[in-house]
Amino acid sequence: MVNIQNLHKKFGSLQVLNGLNLETPENGIIAVLGPNGSGKTTLIKSILGMVVPQKGEIKINGKKIIKHWDYRKDIDYLPQIANFPGNLSVTELIKMIKDLRCKPARDKELISLFKLEPFLDKKLNNLSGGSKQKVNLVLCFMFNSPLIILDEPTTGLDPVSLIRLRKLIQNEKEKGKTILITSHIMSFVEEISDRIVFLLEGKIYFNGTVAELKKATNQQDFEHAIANILSENHA
Numbered sequence: 001m002v003n004i005q006n007l008h009k010k011f012g013s014l015q016v017l018n019g020l021n022l023e024t025p026e027n028g029i030i031a032v033l034g035p036n037g038s039g040k041t042t043l044i045k046s047i048l049g050m051v052v053p054q055k056g057e058i059k060i061n062g063k064k065i066i067k068h069w070d071y072r073k074d075i076d077y078l079p080q081i082a083n084f085p086g087n088l089s090v091t092e093l094i095k096m097i098k099d100l101r102c103k104p105a106r107d108k109e110l111i112s113l114f115k116l117e118p119f120l121d122k123k124l125n126n127l128s129g130g131s132k133q134k135v136n137l138v139l140c141f142m143f144n145s146p147l148i149i150l151d152e153p154t155t156g157l158d159p160v161s162l163i164r165l166r167k168l169i170q171n172e173k174e175k176g177k178t179i180l181i182t183s184h185i186m187s188f189v190e191e192i193s194d195r196i197v198f199l200l201e202g203k204i205y206f207n208g209t210v211a212e213l214k215k216a217t218n219q220q221d222f223e224h225a226i227a228n229i230l231s232e233n234h235a
């Protein structure tokens, strides 16, 4: 699905991605992990064409993305920080995004899943952080695209909403989709991921299953396996 070769990205003198290679499977949930500032969002934004790398190639379904921006209509994206006009109501925002994308949308089903009905007429400025995140999840999941990219989807969610999100992501996987996800909640990542991709020093340091990661680090639990990579590498 996504094939990345020799990706380099610098911001000024800061080398964030330094010859990164990654190939994702056709179907499944891939967690992109790494310490703060390791380049997870930069990688995601490079796939989306929002960050332009200095070197390297990204292909989606075998096609180079550069200068062929229409590939983006087949990606659903949840940004880490979504900045929508705060004076819009939830209903107005959903309608605006539907008008822009011009695709069939299943907003009602998702509003019901995240129990957002009481908030539909409220302005975004007046919503709690968790409710805003649920609105962002509705916007992201309503278009049924084959590739879903979720940058910190768990932010601000209570435990019940986390369970709903997990089921939603798993249902999308069952439909044959590829889901790339970043999250700092390790229990969530462990439960949901088919593969773990760990970024360190601008490259993929580890790419494998949770079980393989535990074995490679000689740790029985996932959080300790991740901590082991970080302490071994002084990250």
Ligand SMILES: Nc1ncnc2c1ncn2[C@@H]1O[C@H](COP(=O)(O)OP(=O)(O)OP(=O)(O)O)[C@@H](O)[C@H]1O
Residues within 6 Å of the ligand: 011, 014, 016, 034, 035, 036, 037, 038, 039, 040, 041, 042, 043
């Ligand atoms: N537009 C930009 N201009 C300058 N520096 C940037 C820009 N975007 C990101 N960076 C820097 O690149 C590095 C990687 O940032 P990035 O957001 O990709 O990390 P991350 O792994 O997603 O971090 P976190 O876990 O904290 O979300 C950071 O040092 C960040 O400050």
